[in-house]
Amino acid sequence: MSERFKVGLALLSTYTIWGSTYLGMNYALQSIPPLHLAAFRFLAASTIMMLFMRWRGAAFPSGRELFGGMAVGMILLGLGNGGVVLGLHYNIPTGLTALILASSPIWAALFAGFWGMWPNRREVIGLVVGFLGVIVLRFDGQIQASPVGFLFLMLAAMGWALGTVLIPRVKQSSNAYMASGAQMFGASITLFAAALITGEQGAQTVSATSWWAFGYLLVFGSLIGFTAYSYLVPRVRPALAISSAYVNPMVAVLLGTMLNHESISAYMLYALPLIIGGVLLMSFAKLKKQPIAEAAA
DSSP, X not given: OOHHHHHHHHHHHHHHHHXXXXXXXXXXXXXXXXXXXXXXXXXXXXXXXXXXXXXTTOOOOOHHHHHHHHHHHIIIIIIHHXXXXXXXXXXXXXXXXXXXXXXXXXXXXXXXXXXXXXXXXXXXXXXXXXXXXXXXXXXXXXXXXXXXXXXXXXXXXXHHHHHHHHGGGSOOOSSHHHHHHHHHHHHHHHHXXXXXXXXXXXXXXXXXXXXXXXXXXXXXXXIIIIHHHHHHTTTSOHHXXXXXXXXXXXXXXXXXXXXXXXXXXXXXXXXXXXXXXXXXXXXXXXXXXXXXXXXXX
């Protein structure tokens, strides 16, 4: 199986799977508190991932590799996914949540500048267009009704972006699956600590719907989707790795409308082309500088 094919398969996985996880989290949150949901999801996924790979003969990460993976996971998933579940908990609809998270590549381009990868002229245009979309969203009535939820989602977008930029720059296991497991383990520790500090109580009873949703998030969102993403990041530029952000919102909006009876506001219709257009401008600008074949070599 060629490297190009593996990269394409990983991109397809992140494009299709992650757009559906917003609705999955919404269902799971019906009877599971947000921080506990994310913490148990990543603890279970990391345990399964690392034990399975050890059974397959892979070595556990060294102390330095484990620490590096956990540190990345605390930002990428602890802040990234923790912010998402809290935003949903504060009644931000799934489609709108995904659209806010679509701004992640914009933040990634800014954070990459700290390592000398400052946006070029075309990317700056994409940044400006994308940020205009975020500003438009701020006036959405559902955001106005839940400013705290919006704040958590913006922090999630920044955490996901910063974690993405850090992945290839922090010493981690050369085995992508072990590295993913370490990242998810670090995220679970962060989320359990946040639950303890905030006094969040665990679920008393969990509905069948929440259990099914939790299982979906564990298998598809974490074990399959996140592994595909971790495989991509060291092999392609950040803008391409995070390009699922302009496909996920459309999947999430479609599923939210069909299955969760969510409405699409005028502000969402205005913001969608701005945010996704900005991300596309940035991605194409970077790909013009470095083709996918070279990035994946």
